[in-house]
Every structure is written in structure tokens, then in C-alpha cells.
Amino acid sequence: MLAQTSVPTPKESSLFADARTRLDRALKYVSMSEDALGRLKYPKASLCVSIPVRMDNGSLSVFQGYRVRYDDTRGPGKGGVRYHPNVSMDEVQSLAFWMTFKCALLNLPFGGAKGGIALNPKELSRQELERLSRGYIDAIADFIGPDIDILAPDVYTNATIMGWMMDQYSIIKRKVSPAVVTGKPVMMGGSQGRESATAMGAYYAIATLLPKFDLIPEQTTVAIQGFGNVGGILADVLWQAGYKVVAVSDSQGGLYAEQGLDIPSLRQYKAERKTMKAVYCQDTVCNVVEHQTISNEELLTLDVDILIPAALENQITELNAADIQAKYIFEVANGPINSAADRILEDRGIYVFPDILINAGGVTVSYFEWVQNRSGLYWNLEKVNQRLKERMVEETENTWKIGKELDVSMRAAAYIHALNRLGEALDAKGTRDYYLNGH
Structure with missing residues (x-):
């Protein structure tokens, strides 16, 4: 029917x-x-918890945490945990919904899940973040598990935080349980290539799709909103491949240089000084090069070939969709374009490549990590990236074929x-x- x-x-x-x-x-x-x-x-199940944390100054703060397992028909739930002030049940449920389709699209034996805690992690010390992360696991331990729901990093969470979570779960269950969390430090059972997986997966999809439009890297300009773990690595990979990355931004604002930015130098400068500046570095000496300072909103409307939203959801809406000049948009963030903007962009002939495909490299290598944890056999970086490339190229080609056959x-x-x-x-x-x- x-x-x-x-x-x-x-x-x-x-x-x-x-x-x-x-x-x-x-x-x-x-x-x-x-x-x-x-x-x-x-959703299959939703959980809202409070997490009391003793702060460094002796005061007690209580944070709101969430976990949603939307569907587990194809396997245990799988999805990240984000730390952000805007985290809510609405957001977490939506992200778990998207994860359900992402896992099915990549043919992974997982259902969709997501979690998060509402806070600004930059306001907490590392000790407070550890207590918060372990408290979150204390609150949801009966809701998750290697065969029930597997956690991973997301916005403002990282390998260290995932390691704390896995360790706390193991303490509660009184057995080492590495497969409950992916994106862990390699020395705690994490997979080679997990940190760069989302960016590499996006790159493999971009490299598969752009030749269909007769585009070559050296003549293709790129703007990337979001210069964190994913956006920064993707910018570097694209730069290494010959693409002209002319603009990047983080939560503080962005940089634009018509001649192109030197991405390795920019990443080095940010890692050392915690701020962005358009520079060219030789060893430890960095010189500022000609550039413009722009806002995140201005970056989205630049006249470039490729626009890559790699920050948060709802960045392109019906309010600014008419101002977008890029010809191709690759969604590396989850839900950066709302449905009203989708229709406007499609009517204008702008190609949008969706998040559930483009950013699926992260969950794919999370799957690889889960398999390695359960088997006790670990792969090198070359094998991880080769298997990621095969999966991303195959499903990108399958999706492209369906789009052409059905004219959608x-x-x-x-x-x-x-x-x-x-x-x-x-x-x-x-x-x-x-x-x-x-x-």
C-alpha cells in the first residue's frame, strides 16, 4: 500500500x-x-533527569539532562550527547528522530537516539565538567547500555568526556564496558579516526558529488560556518585537496579573504591563542594577512560555490534563504536549514545535500568503534578511513541515483x-x- x-x-x-x-x-x-x-x-523512550553538581566554590548547581531513544527496530539506539545552553527535550527528540533516519540511510545496525545537558560548558572548570559528566551517567545508567543505547560526542563534548562517561558506567556495572560509549580516547578503547570521522565522511561525500557538476577543487570557493572539531578538520582536508577556502567562522565571528585562507596556519594560531585571525605561519612565526572580519550571518550569504553550515541548527531560515548566493550547500551540522528555507532554496535552483547523509561519517566510525570494542580486534587508521570511504561513497551514489530516478x-x-x-x-x-x- x-x-x-x-x-x-x-x-x-x-x-x-x-x-x-x-x-x-x-x-x-x-x-x-x-x-x-x-x-x-x-519516540520509543524519553528521559529527563536533574543532575546535582558540587561546584568548585562549594555551592550546589542542578543541571537538566535528557536522553531520547526514538527507535530501536534496526538495533540499539545510537546518538551523541551535547552540552549547550539551548539543549531541550524538543531539540533532543528532534535530533534522535534525525539519527533514526541517518543510521538507516547508512545501513547501520542502530536506531536513533540523542542526549544532552542544558548548560554553557565554558563556564565550568574541568573538575566540574567531570563531576557533571559522571552525574549524568549516574542518572541514566539504567537507560543505556552496549545493547540498548550507545553514547557518542556531540556539540561541546569530546573524547575526554566520553572517557569519563564510559568509566562511570563501568563503575556502576562493576565491569569494563567500553562499547557503551564511542568517541573515547584511543587508549580507553576508542577507534582510530573517530575524531576526524564526521569531517572525513563529509569530504568523501563532497568528492563524490562535485564531479557530477563538472567542478574541480582548484576552481571551487568554499565558506564554512563553524570552525570547531568538525568544521576545522573539514576546512583543512578541503584546503589540502586544493579547494579555495575563503571564509570560516566560530561562535565569536568569522574571517573572509578573497584570495583564500591558509587553513593550517589558522588552525595552529587558534589552538595556541584560542582566537581566530587570518595568518600565514612558518614554524612558530605567524604574520597577519589581508582579510575582512565578518559575522556568522554574513558568512552564510557570501558569493561562493560551496557553503558548509557546520555549527548549529536553524542557521538558514525563511528570513535569510533569499540572500544565499552559494550554488551548493552541504549540511555538516544537524538541521542547519529549516523546512521553509528548503523550499525557497530549491525554487532558486540551489542544491542542498542533507545532514543525514553528509555528516554521517561520525556515526559510521562510531559503529566501527562499537564493533571493535565487542570483538576485541582493533583496526589501524588506514583501514578505518578506507571502510568509511566505501560506506559514504556507496550510500551517496545510492541517494543520488534515487534522486535522479524520481526527480526529487x-x-x-x-x-x-x-x-x-x-x-x-x-x-x-x-x-x-x-x-x-x-x-
């Missing part, structure tokens, strides 16, 4: 409602039972591809037609 209805939810909030609308167009092309659609109405956007094609896999898994447990027609 060809489903024509969207996936409803009984209590829609703004971000989640917007996330859900992405499925509407895809569902017109997917044969999915009403049973399967019904099971996608609700890459976002719709990605959701169609994921929905087909999800529908098959959901229906395998039995449908209305199966039970009515059974003998």
Missing part, C-alpha cells in the same frame, strides 16, 4: 514539527504500512532511501495485513 500521509505526533513542538515535515515529500514515494507509520509517531531533491531522496529500510525492518515484526491474511 502506498502511504500518502505524513508521520504524525500527538504533541508537536516547533523544532520536532519542522523535522517531521521533511518526511512528507518522501512518503509519497515509499510503500510503507500504516503499522510502520504508526510506530514512528512516538537530495534530501527527499535520502529520506526515501532511509524509509525503505526502516519500513522493511518495522514490517518484519508483523503488520495488519499479515495477521488478517494468516493461516
Whole structure:
């Protein structure tokens, strides 16, 4: 039966409602039972916890934490944990929803999950962050596990924080449990290549797609919003491949240089001084080069070939979509373009390559780490990157093929591809037609 209805939810909030609308167009092309659609109405489980933390000055602060496991039909939940002031149940539920489709799109044996704590991590000391991270695991330990729900780094969390979380879970369970968390330090069972996985996956997708438009790196200009772990590494990889990276930004603002930025020098300068400046470095000597200081909002509207939002969600909306000049947008952040802006960009002939494909390198190498933890056999960086490249290229080509065959956007094609896999898994447990027609 060809489903024509969207996936409803009984209590829609703004971000989640917007996330859900992405499925509407895809569902017109997917044969999915009403049973399967019904099971996608609700998250499998949602948890809201309070985390009391004794601060360095002796005071007690209580933080709000969340974990949502949206679907586990294809395997245990999988998703990151973010530390950010804007974390809410609405945001976490939306991100878990997206993760469900991302894992299906990349054909990973996982469902979608996500977690987070509402705070500004820059205001906490390292000791306070450790107590907070361990307190979060204390609160959710019965909700997660290597066969239930596996954590990973996300916005403002890193390998060290993941190591604390894995260690705390192991203490609670009284056994070493490395597979409960991915993105850990390598010496604690982490995978080679995990830190660079999201950026490398995005690069493999970009390198697969751009030749279809007869673009060559040396003649292609790039602007990247977000110069953190993912955006900074991706900028470096693109620069090394010959792309002309003319603009980057972080939470404090951005830099633009028409002649192109020297990305390795910029990354070195930021690592040493915790601030960005357009420089050219030789060894320890860095000289400032000609550039303009721009805002994050200005970066989005630059006249470049490729725009890469690699920061937070809802950066391109109906308010600024008409000002976007880039010809190709690769979503490295989760949900950087809302559904209203999607329609405007599509009408203007701008190609948007969706987050559930482009940033899937992180969860793919998280899967590799989980497999290595469970088998006790560990791979070198070359093997990790080769397997990541094979997976990203294969699913990018599959999504491109669906888009061309059905004459739909890459976002719709990605959701169609994921929905087909999800529908098959959901229906395998039995449908209305199966039970009515059974003998």
C-alpha cells in the first residue's frame, strides 16, 4: 500500500514539527504500512533527569539532562550527547528522530537516539565538567547500555568526556564496558579516526558529488560556518585537496579573504591563542594577512560555490534563504536549514545535500568503534578511513541515483532511501495485513 500521509505526533513542538515535515515529500514515494507509520509517531523512550553538581566554590548547581531513544527496530539506539545552553527535550527528540533516519540511510545496525545537558560548558572548570559528566551517567545508567543505547560526542563534548562517561558506567556495572560509549580516547578503547570521522565522511561525500557538476577543487570557493572539531578538520582536508577556502567562522565571528585562507596556519594560531585571525605561519612565526572580519550571518550569504553550515541548527531560515548566493550547500551540522528555507532554496535552483547523509561519517566510525570494542580486534587508521570511504561513497551514489530516478531533491531522496529500510525492518515484526491474511 502506498502511504500518502505524513508521520504524525500527538504533541508537536516547533523544532520536532519542522523535522517531521521533511518526511512528507518522501512518503509519497515509499510503500510503507500504516503499522510502520504508526510506530514512528512516538519516540520509543524519553528521559529527563536533574543532575546535582558540587561546584568548585562549594555551592550546589542542578543541571537538566535528557536522553531520547526514538527507535530501536534496526538495533540499539545510537546518538551523541551535547552540552549547550539551548539543549531541550524538543531539540533532543528532534535530533534522535534525525539519527533514526541517518543510521538507516547508512545501513547501520542502530536506531536513533540523542542526549544532552542544558548548560554553557565554558563556564565550568574541568573538575566540574567531570563531576557533571559522571552525574549524568549516574542518572541514566539504567537507560543505556552496549545493547540498548550507545553514547557518542556531540556539540561541546569530546573524547575526554566520553572517557569519563564510559568509566562511570563501568563503575556502576562493576565491569569494563567500553562499547557503551564511542568517541573515547584511543587508549580507553576508542577507534582510530573517530575524531576526524564526521569531517572525513563529509569530504568523501563532497568528492563524490562535485564531479557530477563538472567542478574541480582548484576552481571551487568554499565558506564554512563553524570552525570547531568538525568544521576545522573539514576546512583543512578541503584546503589540502586544493579547494579555495575563503571564509570560516566560530561562535565569536568569522574571517573572509578573497584570495583564500591558509587553513593550517589558522588552525595552529587558534589552538595556541584560542582566537581566530587570518595568518600565514612558518614554524612558530605567524604574520597577519589581508582579510575582512565578518559575522556568522554574513558568512552564510557570501558569493561562493560551496557553503558548509557546520555549527548549529536553524542557521538558514525563511528570513535569510533569499540572500544565499552559494550554488551548493552541504549540511555538516544537524538541521542547519529549516523546512521553509528548503523550499525557497530549491525554487532558486540551489542544491542542498542533507545532514543525514553528509555528516554521517561520525556515526559510521562510531559503529566501527562499537564493533571493535565487542570483538576485541582493533583496526589501524588506514583501514578505518578506507571502510568509511566505501560506506559514504556507496550510500551517496545510492541517494543520488534515487534522486535522479524520481526527480526529487537530495534530501527527499535520502529520506526515501532511509524509509525503505526502516519500513522493511518495522514490517518484519508483523503488520495488519499479515495477521488478517494468516493461516
